[in-house]
Amino acid sequence: MKAALLGFGVVGGGVYTMLQEHPGWEVAYVLDKREFPELGEKLVHSIDTIVNDPAVDVVVEMMGGTKPAFDFVAAALKAGKHVVTSNKALIAAYYNELTALARENGVALRCTAAVGGGIPWLTSLERACSVDTIESISGIMNGTTNYILDVMTREGKEFAGVLKNAQELGYAEADPTADIDGWDIRRKLVISSNIAYGISIQEEDIPMSGIRGITAEDIAAFTEAGLVCRMIASSARTAEGISATVEPMLLPKGAPEAAVPLNYNRISYVGERLGIQAFFGQGAGRYPTAANCVRDCLDIEAGKRSFYADKAVPTTIRNEGSLRRYYVRANDAAAFADVAESKLGCGIVTRAIPVPEMYARAEKCSFFAALREE
Amino acid sequence: MKAALLGFGVVGGGVYTMLQEHPGWEVAYVLDKREFPELGEKLVHSIDTIVNDPAVDVVVEMMGGTKPAFDFVAAALKAGKHVVTSNKALIAAYYNELTALARENGVALRCTAAVGGGIPWLTSLERACSVDTIESISGIMNGTTNYILDVMTREGKEFAGVLKNAQELGYAEADPTADIDGWDIRRKLVISSNIAYGISIQEEDIPMSGIRGITAEDIAAFTEAGLVCRMIASSARTAEGISATVEPMLLPKGAPEAAVPLNYNRISYVGERLGIQAFFGQGAGRYPTAANCVRDCLDIEAGKRSFYADKAVPTTIRNEGSLRRYYVRANDAAAFADVAESKLGCGIVTRAIPVPEMYARAEKCSFFAALREE
Structure with a gap:
């Protein structure tokens, strides 16, 4: 099998090494703007070279971002190349455009490494969907925020110092926005939910709050109350449709997510017949992520000709039936006077309120987190 | 696709329901000694009917035990039927006979439900092996013993009462030997290790000790010391070869396995590149187990034509390089005087000794458990 790689960064380099080692596989091209003398004639700067070569079976895209990645991937699918x-x-x-292009062109579109890094999450979810009805998804899908929350909890440090530490270790980007404010997680929740429920939802539709405003004082109060804060993405089938949020949650200290250390991920689904199944591992890193890309390539070699789900019904998120109690550190205490139920540290805990009601007041607090009751 | 089911018990009934619901699948025969009027003409009492019908694509065996299961499965493979x-x-x-028969006859042999019930453990292990070198396997592979240890730990009760309770709930068999003494777990460790390392090992070769002798007093002492007892199957590549044991282990109370509740399973591997990945879910039960059998059938329909590993190198277990400290409640204290290091409750803790040295003295104690250092 012949592969062309788009992007020769951290993950691209890992996939290059692993595919070249694999019997029966050859990397024919590597597309990158930069120069890499060690790649010799394999290095190309135009997608046309790849798309127009009928010998290329699979295009593996690891550039990140949507421009020009969308144009390149769409061109590859239209040219009858499988895409990982x-x-x-x-x-x-x-989601809609790419899954439709794959279907129309009878090629495979696989993205197992896009959620959970090296964890076989999407492939396990695909397996589960084919024999069961998925009722909900929940989990820690981002290593950066988990590292920050875990170290703050264990060492009592302030957010800024731990973030800096994470950046030094390579666990956080120079611009940490995508991770700490929830953008990265929300994309992973969109992909997982679309596959789990056979739907198609919009990122912007999912309420999201991050951990930028959390303080050592908040965490000390949680610990005192036997609670652990984790950044949780979750969605579920409800009476109203599909609910979904990305927000910090306060879990009992015995909860399995509370034991997830450092930059690890843990994601679970609940199936009507399967019950809960959970998956733990490195959510990022060169070789874990590359391994899932390579494994997708091998699945295509073995005959896989599809995406994970064959339906993508456009769906609007409905959170109005989801009631949660929230810990809130308010800028404007008066804005929460009508829903405050008790005090916790320097904040308050609300009575159970519909999720949209909390997000309507989000600007009036510097940090909030949902209490997960178990 | 046409399937024939061998056995119409708990799992067999679940597979029957799920396969009949699945588009493109039909259960042509069900073999069982008993009578089931609801099965009509599908019920047969002779394997020959199934083996001689060229329309049968897949034989799904859920009878348990080795006689007559081996003869039936071997006959199916020889007749060119895929087997789940x-x-x-x-x-x-x-292991050797059946994987060789599948290879010789060019058919698939799949057994995902044999380890971890409904958890996609063996399929994930297969994925990992194809792109990485597995260094070790470890986990809770038996719901019965986990239920007993978890309830004893949380409620302070004695073994006999909790076992009786587990039997009433259907979590333990009337004869609990296979579970509580480790036989069931050891078989799962053999299958997982064979696949992970491309080897073939003998059950009898793996040292095994159970939880029959554990008392509420032992557990109280563990809790006091911040330790949680769990039944752990583990194997690893070592300098000497492959090590493997099935024994109770004392884990720090923050260890992920310590949080595994009731009759759940949690199994993990460590890959050279992937790092640790862990899998959590129901290790038994009608629908979880049936789901993995059905999913194996769908993989075969999608073109899967193999076992999980393509090598089966005969290998002897080598534990002499594995040093562990053991908690020991001795019948004959003198037998451990030379290795005792400290006291714990009504037992002692040994210095780190080679695993075979502990098992050579196993008869001289009523209960022992390894301390896992982290």
Whole structure:
């Protein structure tokens, strides 16, 4: 099998090494704007070279972002190439377009590395969907925020110092916005939910709050109350339709997510017949992520000719039936006077309110987190 | 696709329901000694009917035990039928014979439900092996023992009462030997290790100790010391070869396995590149187990034509390089005087000794458990 790689960064380099090692596989081209003398004639700067070469079986996209990734991937699918990608922004933003292109051209579109890095999450979810009805999804889908929350909880440090530490370790980007405010997680939740329920939802439709405003004082109060804060993406079938949120949650200290250390991920689904199944591992990193890309390539070699779900019914998120109690540190205490139920540290805990009601007041607090009751 | 089911018990009934619901699938025969009027003419009492019908694509064996399961499955493979089985005793005992028969006849042999019930453990392990070198496997592979240890730990009760309770709930068999003494777990460890390392090992070769002798007093001492007892199957590549044991282990109370509740399973591997990946879910039960059998059938329909590993190098277990500290409640304290390091409750903790040295003295104590250092 012949592969062309788009992007020769951290993941691209890992896929290059692993595919070249694999019997029966050859990397024919690597597309990158930069120069890499070690790649010799394999390095190309135009997608046309790849798309126009009938010998290329699979295009593996690891550039990140949507431009020019969408144009390149769309061109590859139209040219009858199978596509593997680790790009969550791309799949979340162009879900309908890309899955339709793959179907129309009878080729495979696989993106297992886009959610959970090296964890076989999407392939396990695909397996589960084929024999069961998925009722809900929930989990820690982002290593950066988990690292920050875990270290703050264990060492009592302030957010800014731990973020800086995470950046030094390579666990956080120079611009940490996508991770700490929830953008990265929300894209992973869109992809997972679309596959789990056979739907197609919009990123912007999912309420999202991040951990930028959390303080050591908040965490000390949670610990005192036997609670652990984790950044949780979740969605579920409800009476109203599909609910979904990305927000910090306060979990009992015995909850399985509370034991997830450092930059690890843990994601679970609940199936009507299967019950809960959970998956734990590295959500990022060169070789874990590359391994899922390579494994997607091998699945295509073995005959896989599809996306994970064959339906993509356009669906609007409905959170009005989801009631949660929230810990709130308010800028404007008066704005929460009508829903405050008790005090916790320097904040308050609300009575159970519909999720949209909390997000309507989000600007009036510097940090909030949902209490997950178990 | 046409399937024939061998066995119409708990799992067999679940597979029957799920396959009949699945588009493109039909259950042509059900073999069982008993009578089931609701099955009409599908019910047969002779394997010959199934083996001689060229319309049967897949035989799904869920009888349990090795006799007559081995003869039936071997006959099916020889007749060119794909085989799916949930039978761990069969696969562990006849690993070489059955994988060779599948290879010789160019058919698939799949047994995902044999380890971890409904958890996609073996399929994930297969995926990982194809792109990485597995260094070790470890986990809770048996719901019965986990239920007993978890309830004893949380409620302070004695073993006999909790076992009786587990039997009433259907979590333990009337004869609990296979579960509480480790036989069931050891078979699952054989299958997982064979696949992970491309080897073939013998059940009898793996040292095994159970939880029959554990008391509420032992558990109280563990809790006091911040330890949680769990039944752990583990194997690893070591300098000497492959090590493997099935024994109770004392884990720090923050360890992920310590949080596994009731009759759940949690199994993990460590890959050289993937790092640790762990899988959590129901290790038994009608529909979880049936779901993995059905999913194996769908993989075969999609073109899967193999077993999980393509090598089965005969290998002897080598534990002499594995040093562990053990908690020991001795019948004969003198037998451990030379290795005792400290006291714990009504027992002692040994210094780190080679695993075989502990098992050579196993008869001289009523209960022992390894301390896992982290």
